[in-house]
Amino acid sequence: MIEDRVETFDAIIIGSGQAGNPLALALAKEKWKVAIVEKGALGGTCVNTGCTPTKAYVASARAAWAISNAHNLGIEVPKSPKVNLKAIKKRKDKLVTDSRLGIRKALADSPQVTMIRGTASFLDKTRVKVGSRVLKSYKIFLNVGARARIPEGFDDVDYLTNTxxxxxxxxxxxxxxxxxxxxxxxxxxxxxxxxxxxxxxxxxxxxxxxxxxxxxxxxxxxxxxxxxxxxxxxxxxxxxxxxxxxxxxxxxxxxxxxxxxxxxxxxxxGRIPNTDLLKPEKAGLIIDDHGYVEVNSKLVTNVEGIYALGDCNGEGAFTHTSYNDFEIMADQLLGEKKRTLDDRITNYALYIDPPLGRAGMTLSQAKESGKNLLFARMPMSDISRAKEKGETQGKMEVIVDADSEQILGAAVFGTGGDEIIGTFLTTMYSKLSYKTLMNSVQTHPTVTELIPTLLQQLKKVDH
The missing domain is CATH 3.50.50.60 (FAD/NAD(P)-binding domain)
Structure with missing residues (x-):
């Protein structure tokens, strides 16, 4: 009988992404017997095809651009830079490999963790099948990530994806x-x-x-x-x-x-979650029209004992949101049971150059809230530091709730925008009045020093 061959664990984690790996280690530290299942490379999207490799390429592309535009800063370069994509790829591959090896070592060094390679699919709400192995647990965590969506009209084309x-x-x-x-x-x-x-x-x-x-x-x-x-x-x-x-x-x-x-x-x-590979119907899981596993604010699905973290739950498609899912899950299982999705403020960055950093609402989203709003926008060309660097493209903007004086959203599109947005984000998490930031003294010359000036320009928004 199949039940005779079942391997039982305190927890089964499907997917070794930015939520799955730390959760496995956290549970193992508390002496849980953990199985972590991975069908591909360790580390998920971030390590293998997302943040690590793409930002390595962004850095190389930035270097090529800086050389080509050095004449704008009085530096004469005889010829355009010679690009060696093989060397760029080699550097990227080493960064990816080093990250994978670090994850592998951390999991291997934990005797409570069993790594299982293969694609997992549900047999029922407590059992999953991986190849010829059957695993059972009353705690199953889904961290299966997502893949590139292939639109109609390109099925027979030699296309590329982000991978x-x-x-x-x-x-x-x-x-x-x-x-x-x-x-x-x-x-x-x-x-x-x-x-x-x-x-x-x-x-x-x-x-x-x-x-x-x-x-x-x-x-x-x-x-x-x-x-x-x-x-x-x-x-x-x-x-x-x-x-x-x-x-x-x-x-x-x-x-x-x-x-x-x-x-x-x-x-x-766009991307589609890998939930279809799980055969979720066999566990009775509710999947929405976009393929995401529906969860509540504590990451619990409609099936008791099954949780969804990371890209597959539709609550964020970033490494930082996936890791925060782990933090929520760890707190719910091992901590004070206070952290939930409701605590999270939307934030992300677009890593073109200059980068765009976003925290909270856009102006159009804030208008839909019906709140009394204050808004200010200033161009990056007003900033001394941006002028000195020769990078004056972009803007900085902020939205404030006029009644509570709290910042509802901000965007920094310009040099350093992906880092500077954290100043707004910290103020928002602290639930401080915008006046605290407005009255702060920021270092000169920096891009951040525009923030107090920006806040002094706030004006009422007409809906």
Whole structure:
């Protein structure tokens, strides 16, 4: 009987991403017998195809850009930089490998943790199957991540995804990027700076639809200034391999059929959770129309004893939100049972150059709240530090609840924006009046010193 071959654990964790690994180690420290199941490389998206490799590429692309633009700062460079993508990839691969080895060692050094390789699927609400092995637990944690969504019209095309583009060892000649959001924009600028000609096709009327249109227009301006061609409102896109090599993408815009050709096409039209691989129906899990496992504020699913963390729960698609899911879960299981999703303030960054840092609401979202609002926006060109660096593109803006005086949202799009946004975020988590930040004395010359000046410019928002 199958029950005779069942391996029983105190906890089964499916997926070794930024929530799964620390949870396994935290539970093991409390003497739980833990099985962690992984179908691919240790570390999940962040380590293997997300933050670590892409930001390594961003750094290389930034170096190439800095050399090419050094003349603006009075530095004469005889020729354009020679880009060696093989060397860039080698550096990236080492960073990824080092991270994987660190995770492997941490898990291997814990005798309470059993690493199991393979794809897990439910048999019922307490048992999962991995290859020929059957595992059982009354505590099952899903951290299965997500993968690139492949839109209709590209099934028979030699396309790239955020994973396969990182395996190229030669810069593309002409890259077509399908999708004008975070992944697409970052790779577009990376490859443009490394020497490719890049075209972005976005179905929506403007880039990064999560953001207000004003932000989108500034981002587009930055990209187009670097030579990237941006086409928004591209409907009914379809790809076709050319006999002579390369790919042609046809689309409709303003009622007319148009086409663009390139050597490669990158599909960056969003991601879908890997929940379908779990056979969730066998456990009775509720999955929404987008494939996410529904959870409450404590990350509990509709099935007692099953929890969902990270990208697969639809409550955030970032490393920091995944890790916070671990923190919530650890507190609920081992701590004071106080931490929940309700405590989290939305924050993220778009790692083009200059970067965009976002905390809390956009202006349009804040208007929908019905609150009495104060708003201020200033261009980066007003900042001495930005002028001195020769990087004056972008803006800084803030939204305040006029009644509570608390900051509802902020954006820093400009040099250092991904770091500076933390100043707003800390103030928001501390629930301080904006006046505390407004009356602070910030170091000169820095970009951060604009914040008090920005807050002094607050004006009432008309809904």
């Amino acid at each position: 396969s583009i990182l395996q190229l060892d030669k810069v593309t000649d002409n890259l077509i990027v399908i999708g004008g959001s975070y992944i697409g924009l970052e790779f577009a600028q990376i490859f443009q700076r490394l020497g490719a000609k890049v075209t972005i096709l976005e179905m929506g009327n403007y880039l990064i639809s999560k953001e207000d249109q004003h932000t989108s227009e500034l981002v587009r301006e930055v990209l187009e200034k670097e030579g990237i061609k941006v086409i928004c409102g591209a409907k009914c896109m379809k790809g076709k391999n050319k006999k002579s090599g390369g790919i042609t993408v046809t689309f409709e815009k303003d009622g007319k059929e148009k086409k663009v050709s390139g050597s490669h096409v990158l599909l960056a039209t």
